[in-house]
Structure formats: C-alpha cells, structure tokens
Amino acid sequence: MKVKDLCRKHGFSEPSYYAWKAKFGGMNVSDAQRLKGLEAENTKLKKLLANSMLEIDAMREVLKGK
Structure with missing residues (x-):
C-alpha cells in the first residue's frame, strides 16, 4: 500500500x-512510550518554571514599590 493511500485511509x-x-x-x-512520558514531564516542568518566574517578577514589582 502506498503512503499516500495509507494516509488518506487513516485521515x-x-x-x-x-x-x-x-x-x-x-x-x-x-x-516511544518512554519518550512520550518524558515529553509530558518536560511540558509540566516548563509550566512550573514559567509560573515561578511570574511569581518572582511579581514579588520584585511589589518590593520595588516599597
């Protein structure tokens, strides 16, 4: 079966x-399962880091005003 036909069949x-x-x-x-799990963990860690950086930035703004 050609790749083109296979792709069309499965959408x-x-x-x-x-x-x-x-x-x-x-x-x-x-x-492949391990890679998928590691990618999911990496995404979660990136979100946690972004949230932490936002919190640090907000704290700097608050302290700057005092």
Whole structure:
C-alpha cells in the first residue's frame, strides 16, 4: 500500500506521516512510550518554571514599590 493511500485511509497528511516516521521510526514501543512520558514531564516542568518566574517578577514589582 502506498503512503499516500495509507494516509488518506487513516485521515492524516503525508507530511504528518513523515514527521512521525522521523521521530519514532527506529524506536520500539517501550522507547516511544518512554519518550512520550518524558515529553509530558518536560511540558509540566516548563509550566512550573514559567509560573515561578511570574511569581518572582511579581514579588520584585511589589518590593520595588516599597
């Protein structure tokens, strides 16, 4: 089956297929699951860092006014 037909059958574009293949092509299932978990954790940590930086900035503004 051609990639074009496979993508049409499952409802996604060819560039999406090739991006997925570049990212996950050489991995087995456990590696892909681990990567997905690490990406989720990384996203969570980035949000926590952004919130902490906002709090620090707000505290600096409050202290600057005193």
